[in-house]
Amino acid sequence: MTEARGRLPEGPALLEVRHGIRRWLAAHDPxxxxxxxxxxGADSLALTAAAVAEIGEVHALVVDHRLQAGSGDVAQRAADRARTLGCASARVLAVDVTGRGGVEAAARSARYAALDGARESRPVLLGHTLDDQAETVLLGLARGSGPRSIAGMRDWDEPWARPLLGVRRDTTERACGELGLQPWHDPHNADPAFTRVRLRIEALPLLEQILGGGVAQALARTAAQLREDGEVLDASAAELRRAATVHSETGGDELDTDVLGAAHPAIRRRAMREWLQFSGVVGLTDVQLRAADELVGRWRGQGGVALGGGRDGARLVLTRRHGRLSVGFVTSEPAGR
Incomplete structure (x- = not known):
């Protein structure tokens, strides 16, 4: 393999990757x-090489999902390459991919948990590119869960950093070529059994052809605009939540429906979403959130709303009583008053 570190400043593609890291560093705390x-793979390999040049102390974390024969050897080669590139350390993290939601979701959960456990308080750089952002926006559109689901990935979602969201995937491939590095190509990334792969190899190229190009960039710009709008709405929702919060006699937090009812529904629902998640609700859907909002905006004495997060045969239910919303575990749904 060509010695990479001495060649880092030369190639235009790698310089673009380095500029992505510089922009991220300039926008966030040192x-x-x-x-x-x-x-x-090409994205994370180019990111690692550029990070060593721009930041200095870089610790590589290689997750072995153990989903394919020989995955341990692939992971070890990646760790060895990280040391050659100048990383201060390189660790292989073997994980078990189990749980609900299919292989993609289970692998993602296992990967993030392993990275979080090994990062030692450091931010973790992820190799997500502009193309990944475009795919994420399309997946969000398919879910139909509103602006939050199509706002894409943030460049900083502590502890996860994504400095390459403005860099195209083919740029990282070319950067590896400039360094004389041969990236590993995960066969899962070409398997049409996975929805994201079909978006990548079928849907996005077709959209580019029909619309005359620039689709990935347009989707990424849309996501950025929605994130900016969302930050303003989230700030207003947080203020509303604070104003509506009432401490109950049992020690939990409840929400005053009169205060909530005076707010715009878009702000109110955001405030309720944040409060419900803080109260232990998991997997909150848009249907559940809108049903919860009707306890305020269209109150007609209806019963409570069952939510995700039950245990031991009891359901987690949102109820309205005496002008307040509360969340609790119940064995049967009580009537509202």
Whole structure:
């Protein structure tokens, strides 16, 4: 393999990757060292090389999902390559991929948990590119869960950093070529059994052809605009939640429906979403949130709303009583008053 570090300043593609890291560093607090999630693919490999040049102390974390024969060897080669590139350390993290939601979701959960456990308080750089952002927006559109679901990924969602959201995937491929590095190509990334892969190899190219190009960039711009709008709405929702919060006699927090009812529904629902998640609700859907909002905006004495997060045969239910909303575990849904 060509010695990479001496060639880092030369290639235009790698310089674009380095500029992505510089922009991220300029927009956020200074960091003394980072961890980087390295798979051995082009995106994370180019990111690792550029991070070593721009930041200095880089610790590579390689997750072995153990879903394919020989995955341990692939992970070890990636760790060895990280040391060659100048990383201060490189660790292989073997995980078990189990749980609901299919292989993609289970692998993602296992990967993020392993990275979080090994990062040692450092931010973790992820190799998500502009193309990944476009795919994420399309997946969000398919879910139909509103602006939040199509706002895409943030460049900083502590502890996760994504400095390459403005860089195209083919740029990272070319950057590896400039360094003389041969990236690993995960066969899962070409398997049409996965929805994201079909978006990548079928839907996005077709949209580019029909609309005359620039689709990925347009989707990424849309996501950025929605995130900016969302930050303003979230701030208003947080203020509303604070104003509506009432401490109950049992020690929990309840919401005053009169205060909520005076707010715009879009702000109110955001405030309720944040409060419900803080109260232990998991997997909140848009249907559930709108049913919860009707306890305020269209109150007609209806019963409570069953939510995700039950245990031991009891359901987690949102109820309205005496002008207040509360969340609790019940064995049968009580009538509202």
């Amino acid at each position: 960091v003394d060292g980072v961890a980087v999630a390295l798979s051995g």
